[in-house]
Amino acid sequence: MRVQGLRHLVPQPNSGCLLATPSSLHTRPSRLRNIPSRVYNTLPRRPPINSGALYSPPSSLYHAPNTTWTGIMSGTLTQRRGHTNKAEEHDHDHGHSHSGLFHSHSHSHAHGGEAGEIIKALSGAGDAGSRITLIGLASNVVLSATKGIAGVYLNSAALVADAAHSLSDLMGDFVTLACWKISRRAPTDAYPYGYGKFETLGTTVVSLILVGGAAAIGLHSYTMLLDALSPNIGTMQPGPMHDLMQFLVGTKESVGQVLSHTHGHAHVDESAVLDPNAAWFALASVVVKEWNYRSTKVVADEMKSPVLLANAYHHRSDAYSSLVTLLAIIGTWAVPTLPLDPLGGMLVSLLILQQGVSLCHSAFGDFTDAGVSPSTRKELSELLDPLVQPRSLLGVRNVRAVKSGSLMFVDLTADVPAAMTVLDAHEVEKRVRDAIMEGRSEVKEVRVHLHAVEEGQSTDENGKTDLPC
Numbered sequence: 001m002r003v004q005g006l007r008h009l010v011p012q013p014n015s016g017c018l019l020a021t022p023s024s025l026h027t028r029p030s031r032l033r034n035i036p037s038r039v040y041n042t043l044p045r046r047p048p049i050n051s052g053a054l055y056s057p058p059s060s061l062y063h064a065p066n067t068t069w070t071g072i073m074s075g076t077l078t079q080r081r082g083h084t085n086k087a088e089e090h091d092h093d094h095g096h097s098h099s100g101l102f103h104s105h106s107h108s109h110a111h112g113g114e115a116g117e118i119i120k121a122l123s124g125a126g127d128a129g130s131r132i133t134l135i136g137l138a139s140n141v142v143l144s145a146t147k148g149i150a151g152v153y154l155n156s157a158a159l160v161a162d163a164a165h166s167l168s169d170l171m172g173d174f175v176t177l178a179c180w181k182i183s184r185r186a187p188t189d190a191y192p193y194g195y196g197k198f199e200t201l202g203t204t205v206v207s208l209i210l211v212g213g214a215a216a217i218g219l220h221s222y223t224m225l226l227d228a229l230s231p232n233i234g235t236m237q238p239g240p241m242h243d244l245m246q247f248l249v250g251t252k253e254s255v256g257q258v259l260s261h262t263h264g265h266a267h268v269d270e271s272a273v274l275d276p277n278a279a280w281f282a283l284a285s286v287v288v289k290e291w292n293y294r295s296t297k298v299v300a301d302e303m304k305s306p307v308l309l310a311n312a313y314h315h316r317s318d319a320y321s322s323l324v325t326l327l328a329i330i331g332t333w334a335v336p337t338l339p340l341d342p343l344g345g346m347l348v349s350l351l352i353l354q355q356g357v358s359l360c361h362s363a364f365g366d367f368t369d370a371g372v373s374p375s376t377r378k379e380l381s382e383l384l385d386p387l388v389q390p391r392s393l394l395g396v397r398n399v400r401a402v403k404s405g406s407l408m409f410v411d412l413t414a415d416v417p418a419a420m421t422v423l424d425a426h427e428v429e430k431r432v433r434d435a436i437m438e439g440r441s442e443v444k445e446v447r448v449h450l451h452a453v454e455e456g457q458s459t460d461e462n463g464k465t466d467l468p469c
Contacts, residue, residue: 127184128303129184132308136296140170143163144170147281151163156274158221158328158344161349162318169314180202197367208360210356218349221346225343279330304407306406320351328341377399393416393432396413398449408440411449416453417452418453
């Protein structure tokens with residue numbers, strides 16, 4: 001409907017909106033004076049008074065909820081609180097009842113052009129996630145080269161295996177950095193819920209790198225163990241153990257062929273004596289990787305990022321493997337007759353395998369939209385406890401949430417009195433949404449279903465009532 005003479009626009013009584021006059025519309029509101037001019041200039045402007053164009057004051061300027069505008073000269077114009085921006089969307093299902101009739105509606109909103117600027121800043125190379133990943137990448141380059149060369153020249157198979165693990169960390173850092181930067185992009189028409197799943201994809205790739213590295217390290221250490229045990233086969237008495245050892249030694253050639261196609265790092269001279277100075281390189285690796293783990297985990301917890309958390313545990317697994325390497329080197333030097341060095345490499349591979357499988361399991365849950373843990377659902381419900389009141393919000397139930405990378409999407413059912421007006425129900429929905437999003441920074445969207453409850457009517461957890469709704 002075209003509304004002429006917008007100079008006569010006035011708010012309805014008790015609507016709580018600001019008075020819209022030509023002078024006030026052309027004056028920059030005080031609460032927007034700190035916004036950069038390039039952002040403020042993109043906000044909608046009032047058309048000329050006599051243009052006949054329909055003017056809807058943007059919600060960023062007039063923040064009164066559910067504002068209704070009335071044009072005295074030619075009719076009534078209604079504007080409800082709504083935001084539209086691709087940077088952030090929220091769909092809310094509202095069920096509301098009046099005398100047995102239900103009303104439902106959905107809308108989407110965003111928080112202005114400033115959100116786009118913030119997301120662009122987060123996607124830059126200077127953000128905390130990218131910075132800590134690049135630091136980890138640089139440390140892995142140094143450690144991988146240093147431990148690999150030292151392992152060869154100091155004749156430590158465990159140190160060479162540890163260097164291979166640091167090399168897998170290096171590849172994981174590249175994957176982490178790429179997926180982290182993609183996941184920071186703003187939602188688009190093609191990805192309306194954002195790019196959070198790219199973090200899950202990065203977690204999956206990192207976990208598979210861990211599993212593959214564990215297999216290669218384990219097989220390499222296995223061949224070294226067989227080399228250490230094969231001279232003792234001739235002295236063993238015939239029997240099941242002798243036959244087993246012969247069978248295992250016979251598999252060495254097959255395993256060696258597999259290793260020749262999976263990795264090409266230098267091998268240790270089995271005839272050489274282990275140099276105990278290799279322990280210093282392992283100790284340095286423990287210190288550096290533990291620091292990488294702690295610093296990366298701090299950023300991951302702050303950003304609620306699974307791919308950064310996966311990379312942090314990748315650093316921790318390398319610290320553990322370096323610790324096992326350190327003990328294996330010291331043990332082999334102290335007791336040369338025992339094959340502790342290859343045994344240490346096999347133990348390292350088991351630690352890496354366990355971490356990789358754990359990360360892969362977590363990423364699989366995110367990919368298949370597995371729900372959050374019961375403790376998280378309880379925390380979400382507790383955020384709404386202060387809002388429960390007899391005349392507005394009667395209770396909250398069916399709280400569910402799924403993760404998309406570092407983001408969380410929540411939906412729930414809120415019971416409200418059947419006699420409540422639509423405007424009051426909308427205000428309840430807004431307070432529920434704001435309470436959750438302010439309490440949990442990782443929550444991207446909250447969908448609220450408002451369920452009307454008649455006076456004296458009871459509702460169970462599944463929404464069943466003793467009276468028809």
